[in-house]
Amino acid sequence: MRAIAITRYGGPEVLELRDLPEPKVGPDTVLVRVRAAGVNPVDWKTREGKLVDRFDVHLPAVLGWDLAGVVERTGPSVVEFAPGDEVIGYVRRDVIDHGTYAELCPAPVRTLARKPVAASWAEAAALPLAGLTAYQALRAVDVGADDTVLVHAAAGGVGHLAVQLARALGALRVIGTASPANHDYLRSLGAEPVEYGPGLADRVRALAPGGVDAALDLVGGDAVGVSTGLVRAPERIVSIANPASVSTVGGRYIFVRADPVGLAELARLVDAGELTVHIAQTYPLSEAAAAHQLVQDGHVRGKVVLEV
Numbered sequence: 609m610r611a612i613a614i615t616r617y618g619g620p621e622v623l624e625l626r627d628l629p630e631p632k633v634g635p636d637t638v639l640v641r642v643r644a645a646g647v648n649p650v651d652w653k654t655r656e657g658k659l660v661d662r663f664d665v666h667l668p669a670v671l672g673w674d675l676a677g678v679v680e681r682t683g684p685s686v687v688e689f690a691p692g693d694e695v696i697g698y699v700r701r702d703v704i705d706h707g708t709y710a711e712l713c714p715a716p717v718r719t720l721a722r723k724p725v726a727a728s729w730a731e732a733a734a735l736p737l738a739g740l741t742a743y744q745a746l747r748a749v750d751v752g753a754d755d756t757v758l759v760h761a762a763a764g765g766v767g768h769l770a771v772q773l774a775r776a777l778g779a780l781r782v783i784g785t786a787s788p789a790n791h792d793y794l795r796s797l798g799a800e801p802v803e804y805g806p807g808l809a810d811r812v813r814a815l816a817p818g819g820v821d822a823a824l825d826l827v828g829g830d831a832v833g834v835s836t837g838l839v840r841a842p843e844r845i846v847s848i849a850n851p852a853s854v855s856t857v858g859g860r861y862i863f864v865r866a867d868p869v870g871l872a873e874l875a876r877l878v879d880a881g882e883l884t885v886h887i888a889q890t891y892p893l894s895e896a897a898a899a900h901q902l903v904q905d906g907h908v909r910g911k912v913v914l915e916v
Contacts, residue, residue, distance in 0.1 A: 611710035612896040612914075613668040617657035620897035620904075626668065631706045631714040638689050638715050639681040640697065644733035645708040646674030647896075647912040648765065652904045654704060665704045671896075672708030672914075673700045675715070676723055676732035686717055694723040696875065698736035698866050709896060711916055721871035724878035731878075731885040734765070734911035739874040739883075741848055741864040742770035742824075746777060748860045749822040749844040753778035758812060758820045758838060761827035762799055763790035765911045766848065768886055770824055771799045776882045783815055790909060809834050825849055832857060886910030 611628045633639045651671050653659055679693040689695065697720040699708055706714050723732045745766075751757055757774045761767045762784025774782045775798050784799035785808065791801035802811045812820070812834075821844060823835035828849035835845045836857050845859030854861050877883035888910045891899040899912050 609711040610893065611670045612672075612893060613670045613709075614655055615668045617655065620652075620655070620900045622655060623671075623896045623900065624668075625894050625896075628668070628670070628710070630712055633681055633683050633714055634716075635683040635685040636717050637683045638679050638686055638695070638717060638720060640675060640677040640695060640713050640715050640720075641680045642675050642677040642708055642710060642713050642916045643729040644676050644890075644916060645672045645710075645893075645914045646734045646737060647672075647899045647903050647914060648674065648737050649903060650737075652900045655900065659704070663702065663704050669704050670707040670710050670713075671704070672710075672713075673698055674733050674736045675699055675708040675713055676727075676729050676735075677713070677916075680712065688717050689720065695720045696723050696732045696736050696871060697721075698740055698864070698871065700866055709893065709914060709916075716866075718868060719866040721868050721875055724875035726879045726881070727875075727885065730887050730890050730913040730915065734885045734887060734913050735769075735874055735878070736871060737864060738765045738911060739769050739773075739885075740867060740870050741766045741862065742773050743870050743874060744864055744867070745824050745826075745846045745848060745862045746770060746773055746822075748862055749824075749846045751777050751779055751822050753780070755779045755821040756781040756783065756816050758823040758835060759784045759799070760804070760823070760825050760831040760835070762786050762794055762797075762801070763909050764826060765908065766826050767824075768793075768797060768910055769883065770826065771797045772883050773877070776877055781816070783812055783820065787907070793909060809837055812838055822846070825854065832859065888912055890915050
C-alpha cells in the first residue's frame with residue numbers, strides 16, 4: 609500500500625511516499641480503506657520528534673490520527689461495523705506506527721464512528737481530532753444554557769468547531785479572538801469577534817462588562833493569563849496548549865481522547881446542520897510535505913486535509 613512515512617525526525621522533507629506492507633488486523637480492529645486524512649499540528653510535532661516522551665514511535669512510522677474511509681475488513685470480535693461501512697476515526701493508539709496517511713489503516717473499534725452523511729470525505733476526515741478536542745474542552749467546563757464563552761483562536765481548526773459546538777450546547781454568547789481578516793467569518797459562525805494581541809482583555813470587557821462564564825485556550829501564549837481576569841470562576845478555564853499555566857490558576861488541561869460516542873454526536877450535529885467543518889486546503893497524499901508546512905506556518909482558517 610502507499611503511505612506517507614518517516615524514517616527519521618526533521619522538517620517536512622523527511623515525509624516520504626513509500627510502498628509498505630498491508631497492516632495486520634487484530635481482533636478488535638477494523639481495516640479502513642482511507643479516503644481522506646486530516647492534518648493536525650500534532651502531526652508535524654510528531655515528525656520533529658517532539659512527542660517521543662509521550663509515545664513510542666516505531667520507524668518507519670506512518671503519521672496521522674484523523675481519517676474518513678470505508679471498512680475493508682474487520683477483526684473476529686468486531687460486531688459494530690461490517691465491510692462497506694463508511695466511517696470516521698480519531699485513530700490514536702499508545703504507539704505511533706500505522707497512522708492514517710495511508711491507503712489502509714488499522715483502527716481499533718473504540719476510535720471509530722459512522723461517517724456523517726452530509727459531509728464530504730474531506731470534511732469528515734477533518735472532524736474527529738479537532739471536533740473531539742472542542743467538544744471535550746467545552747464539556748470539561750460545563751458550557752451550557754445562557755453561558756458567555758470566550759474562545760481563543762476561534763477561526764482555527766479546533767476553534768471554528770468550538771464556536772459552533774458552544775452554541776449547540778446552549779451558550780448564549782460566544783466571543784472569539786481572531787485576526788481582523790477572520791472577523792466576518794466568525795460572525796457567520798455565530799460568534800462576536802475580537803482582535804487578539806495587546807489590549808485583548810479590555811476589548812472583551814467592552815463586549816461583556818460582567819466578564820465571561822468560561823474560556824477555552826486553544827493557542828497557548830498568554831491566553832490563560834488573560835482569561836483569568838475575565839472568567840468569573842477560574843475552574844472554568846480550559847486549555848489544550850498550556851497545562852502548567854492552566855493548572856496553576858485552577859483550570860483544566862485537556863489532551864483529547866478517543867470517544868466513539870462523542871464522534872457519533874459530532875456526526876449527528878453535522879447531519880442536523882448544526883456543525884460545519886471548514887476546509888482551508890486539500891492536498892493529494894503525495895504532497896503531505898506542503899500540507900505540513902501550511903499547518904506549521906499557522907493562521908489557517910479551518911482544516912487541512914490529505915486526499916488519498
